[in-house]
Amino acid sequence: MIQLDQVSKHYPPPKRGGPAVTALNEVSLTIGAGEIYGIIGRSGAGKSTLIRVINRLEAPTSGRVLVDGVEISALSGAALRRERRGIGMIFQHFNLLSSRSVFDNVALPLELAGLPKAAIKARVEPLLELVGLTDKRDRYPAELSGGQKQRVGIARALATEPKVLLCDEATSALDPETTRDVLRLIAEINRKLGLTVVLITHEMHVIKEICHKVAVLEAGRVIEQGSVFEVFTRPQHPTTRSFIGIVTGIDLPPSLANQLQAEAQPGGEAVLLIRFTGDSADQPILSRLARHHGIDANILSGRIDHIQGRPFGTLVVSLPNGETLGTALAFFQSHQLSVEVLGHVAPALLAAG
Numbered sequence: 001m002i003q004l005d006q007v008s009k010h011y012p013p014p015k016r017g018g019p020a021v022t023a024l025n026e027v028s029l030t031i032g033a034g035e036i037y038g039i040i041g042r043s044g045a046g047k048s049t050l051i052r053v054i055n056r057l058e059a060p061t062s063g064r065v066l067v068d069g070v071e072i073s074a075l076s077g078a079a080l081r082r083e084r085r086g087i088g089m090i091f092q093h094f095n096l097l098s099s100r101s102v103f104d105n106v107a108l109p110l111e112l113a114g115l116p117k118a119a120i121k122a123r124v125e126p127l128l129e130l131v132g133l134t135d136k137r138d139r140y141p142a143e144l145s146g147g148q149k150q151r152v153g154i155a156r157a158l159a160t161e162p163k164v165l166l167c168d169e170a171t172s173a174l175d176p177e178t179t180r181d182v183l184r185l186i187a188e189i190n191r192k193l194g195l196t197v198v199l200i201t202h203e204m205h206v207i208k209e210i211c212h213k214v215a216v217l218e219a220g221r222v223i224e225q226g227s228v229f230e231v232f233t234r235p236q237h238p239t240t241r242s243f244i245g246i247v248t249g250i251d252l253p254p255s256l257a258n259q260l261q262a263e264a265q266p267g268g269e270a271v272l273l274i275r276f277t278g279d280s281a282d283q284p285i286l287s288r289l290a291r292h293h294g295i296d297a298n299i300l301s302g303r304i305d306h307i308q309g310r311p312f313g314t315l316v317v318s319l320p321n322g323e324t325l326g327t328a329l330a331f332f333q334s335h336q337l338s339v340e341v342l343g344h345v346a347p348a349l350l351a352a353g
């Protein structure tokens with residue numbers, strides 16, 4: 001549905017004679033029809049640039065962007081305007097016109113496309129119904145809550161019956177409960193209309209809530225991508241791990257978290273994070289480790305979460321450093337478990353903790 005093929009975007013240097021800014025660096029992505037695809041990255045990673053090359057608000061410096069088989073990156077003028085009607089977009093700060101009512105905000109793209117009044121009414125009313133704002137049709141943006149404003153934004157984005165909905169930090173200005181409501185609405189629209197959704201965010205819980213696939217962007221490059229379940233349960237890159245750590249909340253006792261050190265302590269223990277997926281969750285891994293290798297793991301915390309409706313567990317354990325640690329890591333890996341050394345502590349601390 002959407003294909004980015006070796007897309008780079010360089011901006012002119014901020015200071016004359018300085019280096020150009022590389023916002024995107026040979027990004028290749030394939031987003032399937034009907035998917036909700038999340039793109040996550042820290043500030044400055046290139047997320048906004050990426051979403052803006054998809055609807056050609058920015059032209060890539062090199063590479064190609066195809067939307068539904070059409071190379072949008074090569075279009076201009078009337079052909080580009082026509083293609084853009086097939087791509088709706090919603091924004092962090094909603095971008096509504098304050099002088100227009102809810103109805104008239106949603107009607108705006110249709111007026112611009114030259115539709116007659118009756119056709120506009122016939123299109124706008126069901127959209128207001130879909131986003132739950134029928135009773136607010138004559139209100140003005142200043143009279144609406146943030147969540148209601150974003151619903152108007154969504155209805156307006158859908159007015160031209162697009163195939164793709166781009167969401168640019170669409171929930172970042174909303175409180176957690178309203179965020180959940182708006183995300184649920186986006187997921188419902190995705191299901192009902194079969195719309196392809198591309199969502200950029202710096203918050204992993206947004207990805208966890210509704211996305212099917214995710215790409216992690218860092219310094220203009222895709223450093224990891226895959227299904228949300230795969231990426232959450234087997235994160236490969238340290239940046240992905242830190243994003244996920246925030247969401248799955250590894251519950252280390254604070255006294256332990258404060259004492260974690262990067263280097264092994266003489267005679268101390270290593271603290272490991274083990275991630276279990278549905279397939280491995282029912283295996284008695286720790287008792288097998290004890291039986292087969294004589295290694296006793298000390299359980300420090302554990303938790304079960306659900307991602308895309310599938311169970312996923314995290315367990316934090318400690319083990320003696322040295323040879324034992326190597327044997328245990330090899331054992332966990334041979335059972336296809338994702339395992340990460342969080343740090344090292346002195347033995348007295350664990351005994352006290």
Ligand SMILES: Nc1ncnc2c1ncn2[C@@H]1O[C@H](COP(=O)(O)OP(=O)(O)OP(=O)(O)O)[C@@H](O)[C@H]1O
Nearest residue numbers: 011012021023041042043044045046047048049050
């Ligand atoms: N129009 C522009 N001119 C020059 N540099 C730009 C322009 N737009 C973005 N950049 C630079 O490109 C890089 C990527 O910016 P971008 O806005 O795409 O990142 P982002 O991940 O969306 O960040 P944020 O989450 O802070 O919005 C940054 O270094 C930014 O300063």
